[in-house]
Structures are given as C-alpha cells and as structure tokens.
Amino acid sequence: MTLIDAEFENLLVDQHGPLAVITVNRPRALNALSADTFSELAQAVELVMDTAEIGALILTGGGDRAFVAGADITELADLDSVFAGRELSLAGQDVMQSIASLPLPTIAAIQGFALGGGLELALACDVRIASPGSKLGMPETGLGLIPGYGGTQRLPRLIGVGRALDLMLTARQVGAEEALTMGLVNYVADNPLEKAREVAQQMLRNAPMAIGLVKEAVRRGMDAGLDHALEIEADMFGMAVTTKDFKEGTRAFLEKRPARFQGE
Template sequence: MSGVRLHIAGGVAEIRLDNPAKLNCFTVEMLAQMAGHLDLVEGRTEVRAVVVTGEGDRAFCSGADINAWGDLPPVEFARNWVRGGHRLFDRLARLGKPTIAALNGHAFGGGLELAAACDIRVMAPGATLALPEAGVGIVPGWSGTQRLARLLPEGVVKEMALFGRRIGADRALACGFVAEVAVDARTAAHAIAGGVAVLSPRAVEVTKAMIHAGLDEDSAAMIEALGSAAIAASPDKAEGVAAFRAKRKPEFPGN
C-alpha cells in the first residue's frame, strides 16, 4: 500500500515516499500524509535535520499520479490539486529545520519540484531530472517554473520543460543544483544531516529564514517572524505583558 513514511532517529527525521510500483508518484493521500509529517517534525525539538527520499532505487519521485488528477474538472484541478500541492511544497521549503533531498533515483515533474523545495540535494549517479508535463498536456504546477527557475539556469529549465530533455547527475552538480553525487544518496544525505546535530538549532533556523528572506521566499512572513523573535526577547515586551496583566500603564525601559 502506498504512503509516506516517517522515521526519526539520532536527531534526523527521514520522510520517505513509499509507492515504488508507480515510481513513488504522489497520490492525494500521500500529499495529506506528508503534510501531517511536516507538522509533526516542526514541533519536535529533538529533530535537527530532515531527509526526504523515495523507496527503492529506481525513482526519488516521478511526480503526481495521473490517475489522481487526470479526470478532475478544470476548477477542481487548479484549486485543489495544483494549489494543494503548492501549499505542501511551500510548507516544506519554509520548514524551520534544514532539509536534504536524497535523490536515490529519477526525479520527474512534481518529484523534481519536491527536490527543489528542500535546502540541498544529493543525487545518485544514475538518476535524472525532468519536467515532462508538456508531454501529457499540462504545465509544471508545483513551483517548477518558479522556485526551480531560481535554482537552475534559465536555459536548463527550458531545456527540460520546453524540449523534454533529461538532465543527468553530473550536469546537475555542475549547475549547483545538487551538493553531491553519491552512489548511495540516502547514506550521503544522512551523513550531511548528522553534521547538523553539533550546530546551534536556533542559529540554523534563523539563518535559513534570513537566506529565504533575501531570496524572496515568503519574505514578508520571514521579516515579521524575525522581528517578532527579536522583540520577544526584549525588556519592553516583558513590561508590556506585565502591565497588561496588572491593568496598569506600562513603563517601557527601551533597552
């Protein structure tokens, strides 16, 4: 039975797409399961990093199951399927923990967009990347023309999306899309994730937010979150809360 599995050990959470019979493509249920796992991981302070991967060695993720969206009416397809997937990938991109995609196999369509939503990527040498949507009469809908276009050169994205070509691991490495090419991508990704355990989790979280704000990845929310965190540690905030509870006029120290 297909699903998305979560395993937490040694401060690292692994989220694994488990639908190998269909090259780990997404079903409606799998989108919902992954959303629940991300919510759980966000709240677990012992989790320092997250590895996203796929079951088996043929595919990381081949995208979305055509049987899940092929017969949807246009409005439902756009409103629920496309926007729902987009919200999930945005949630992954903005997770407070550092994320690593272990591309154990091919990443096509939504699978490539899933990899792009992670912070860094490790890729098996035989894996390939592709945006095959035009071949089935649709367009990339889960940030392939947006977030992915910020991570790869324009010509490379167009080569995949407009001409249907696949990109191999060596070229993805040369473009900077992947951090490492490794025969065992999962093991390499877990080794990188394990290195995060010795770093300050708060410093890592805030640094990630700052980088995303600079890249306009939900910059408005990032700026307000960082500002709110700074003011929350101030004596003025403590005085304001105390005065409200005591029903008196606050005397802000301003330091």
C-alpha cells in the same frame, strides 16, 4: 507524538534522535504522489514541525528505481476544470511550502527518477543529493501541463531562468552529473541516503537557532531587492546575537571546546 509513533500507508518514517527520515513508499508506482500520499506527507511534515527534538529531515523514495517519479497521472487525467486544476495546484504548493519553510535543514536523497512533482519535492528541500544513475526533469509540457507544485518558481531561482526554461520547455531529463554542473543537485553519491545522513550530521553540529535564521534570511531575501534583502540579513543577525546559542558558541570558541547548543 513523535514521528516514530506515527503510522502511514504510503510513507515510511524513521527517527533516530534529532534526525528524521521520511520515505515515500510506493515503489510499484515509482513513488508517485497520489492525493493520499500528499495528505500523509502534509501530516508527517507537521509532525516534524511539532517534534522539538528533530533537528534535521531527510526525504527519500522507497526502492531503487525512483525518488518520486512525479504526480499520479491516473488522478491527474480526471481533471476537467480550471477550478479543479487550480485547487490541486494550490494543495500541492501548500505541502511543498510547508517543507521549504521548515526552520530546520531538509535534504532530498535522490535515487532513480525525480521527475515533475518529484523534482518539485526535491526543490522544496535545502540540499539535494543524487545517485549517479538518477534522472531529473520537468516533463509536464509533454503531457499538456505545466509544473504546478512550485516548479516554475523554485527551479529558475535555483539554476537560473535560461536553464530552467530549457528543462521545462524541452521536457528533457538530465543525469546526476549534468544536474550537479547546473547546480540542480549539491552532491552526487553512490549512496545518496548515506551521504544525506553524513551531511545532516554536519548540520546538526551547528546552532539550531542560527540555522533557522539563515534559512529565513535567504528565503525572504530571494523575493526582495538587494537593499531590502540586506536589511533582512541585518535583522536576522541582530536576532542571532540575542540567542543563548550565540553566547554558548562564542564561549566555546574562546574556551577551545566543542559547543553545546540548546536551540535557544
């Protein structure tokens, strides 16, 4: 089954050749992440992983008011035990980790609010693109909560401990330009989905195997000391030179022609 064949209640799925777009489509609820939405998102990501022709993934939100405004507060309000809270956090982390660990490029196209779980969803992607009017933040402490879907870990790794703690402890929201300055987003664009497609096409020109190895080297290296991280890089480099994509890329360069990568 390809993504385009799948049916979801809370998601829209669009696949054109190697590029897939998953849209969280609950605009009346500002695309809040309900339990059902999480379940469907997990299924959709699994389909992406199982669909060989997909080379890049964009995540976005339906409507123009929100990317994802956070978790569904009506569901969170019913939590009343350590066990229930922990299980919900772990389930959300699993979905975010499934996105973060994809070997293909992932891009969040953000318009409107990307708050709490919505920002955590964007943080699980490789690249974030925001519209000028976007608002990003971690408002959980204002609800008596903490970020539970990876935010306390991915945010400081991306923008530094001081800036991450500022956002989480104040619960303040930042605009797109401030987010760009602090490295929270990579681009600000009037049409973030269009820009995401443009960036994805640039990525799709490159060797799929090399892209996957870059992501693995970065992901594993971030949790290691520098000496070990450099060993990981050397291992990934060694694997790259054994691929058919490497042979094709170097041959195409020497022959002064575009490379025709096969992902092998």
